[in-house]
Amino acid sequence: MSVHDASNQQLYHFAEEQATPDPYLTPEYTATHRGKGTSIIIDNGSSYCRMGWAGDEKPAIVFRNAVARSRGKRGESDQVCVGNDISSVEAVRSSLRTQFDRCLVSNYSVQEQLLDYGFAHLGLHRQSAIRHPVVITEPVCNPGYCRGQMSELLFEAYDVPAVAYGVDALFGAHRGSVEQLGRPLEEGLVVSCGHCTCRILPVLQGRLDATHCKRINLGGVNVVAYLNRLLQLSRPPLLPHLTLTRAQEMVHAHCYLATDYSAELQEWGSGSRAGDVRLAQLPYSPSLATPLLVDAAGREAKDRQRRERAREQLLKVNQRKREEKIAEFEEELERLLAVQTEREQLDAEEYSLLLEQAGFPTHEVPSLSCLHFVPFP
Numbered sequence: 001m002s003v004h005d006a007s008n009q010q011l012y013h014f015a016e017e018q019a020t021p022d023p024y025l026t027p028e029y030t031a032t033h034r035g036k037g038t039s040i041i042i043d044n045g046s047s048y049c050r051m052g053w054a055g056d057e058k059p060a061i062v063f064r065n066a067v068a069r070s071r072g073k074r075g076e077s078d079q080v081c082v083g084n085d086i087s088s089v090e091a092v093r094s095s096l097r098t099q100f101d102r103c104l105v106s107n108y109s110v111q112e113q114l115l116d117y118g119f120a121h122l123g124l125h126r127q128s129a130i131r132h133p134v135v136i137t138e139p140v141c142n143p144g145y146c147r148g149q150m151s152e153l154l155f156e157a158y159d160v161p162a163v164a165y166g167v168d169a170l171f172g173a174h175r176g177s178v179e180q181l182g183r184p185l186e187e188g189l190v191v192s193c194g195h196c197t198c199r200i201l202p203v204l205q206g207r208l209d210a211t212h213c214k215r216i217n218l219g220g221v222n223v224v225a226y227l228n229r230l231l232q233l234s235r236p237p238l239l240p241h242l243t244l245t246r247a248q249e250m251v252h253a254h255c256y257l258a259t260d261y262s263a264e265l266q267e268w269g270s271g272s273r274a275g276d277v278r279l280a281q282l283p284y285s286p287s288l289a290t291p292l293l294v295d296a297a298g299r300e301a302k303d304r305q306r307r308e309r310a311r312e313q314l315l316k317v318n319q320r321k322r323e324e325k326i327a328e329f330e331e332e333l334e335r336l337l338a339v340q341t342e343r344e345q346l347d348a349e350e351y352s353l354l355l356e357q358a359g360f361p362t363h364e365v366p367s368l369s370c371l372h373f374v375p376f377p
Helices: 003-007 026-032 090-095 108-124 144-158 168-181 220-234 236-241 244-254 261-270 286-293 296-342 348-358
Strands: 010-013 040-044 048-053 061-064 067-070 079-082 134-137 163-166 188-193 198-204 214-216 278-281
Touching: 026 108, 040 108, 048 108, 061 108, 067 090, 067 108, 079 108, 090 244, 108 144, 134 144, 144 163, 163 168, 168 188, 168 198, 220 236, 220 244, 296 348
Parallel strands: 010 278, 040 134, 134 163
Antiparallel strands: 040 048, 048 061, 067 079, 188 198, 198 214
């Protein structure tokens, strides 16, 4: 692509947004919901958690459903960051933990930390118990053990008065049907594309047909990882800067579902969609520019120095081995000379004892004239 053509393309700059800590909504809770028994709605997603009050148009707080633990300094306890307290995910990605295994909650200690964070920022951090019913989402066909563990956590740790469970995709399908058709969904096929999995949920006579539900272990996280890998393979010099966070931003900002995949492939192959190309501008970084400024001569000089150092090291090792071998041969020669000198002065018994002490198993000692010493190069 020429410079003129590139200037006509849409240039995209990464937002580089960082999470900001959520405020504590204590005044709002005290003025609106305290003592009224309003239900708390929790959308416990595998990527983000949304918490709010029944009757509101949107959630009160939305935060990342993850916990990061960083080792503290000597004498200090480890630091734990929860939800939106994690300002930069890439900095703590290796220690990032979630409560999910695929789409099932399995780590309830992490789940408790996230619920503490959510209830506290809803304004309930000064309450001795959660005196509000809780409606929380769960995956379709959730095992009874997982639901029992979640119920135990909510009842025992927070003393909630009541808990109701539901599937987020069915909640959304019901509301969409009511708003668009004016009635609840009676028959249909609900496709839920989640962070870790995709689910197909048939609805018959207004109820979920659980026996024919299907789950595919592919989700948004796989799309992000695939795009990130393609970018890294096509742009090796930019490998440290093509992070999963930036790949996720590109997926959310530019990717879409093709209604006719084959037709769009032909359009892109023919060049008719060249006007839809977008150029992504990475933030400037000195470390990003350094690999592009290193010339071939400099790399060749470094390689030559490295090979010379390896050659010198190998010569030293070989010289040491030669010296050790020569010392062994000289010691063997001295033993042979000593045995040859004593041979004519000793009787047979003493001579046999001398041979045994010298390490020769036979009385036939080779003469020095028969020995051939090959000099080392």
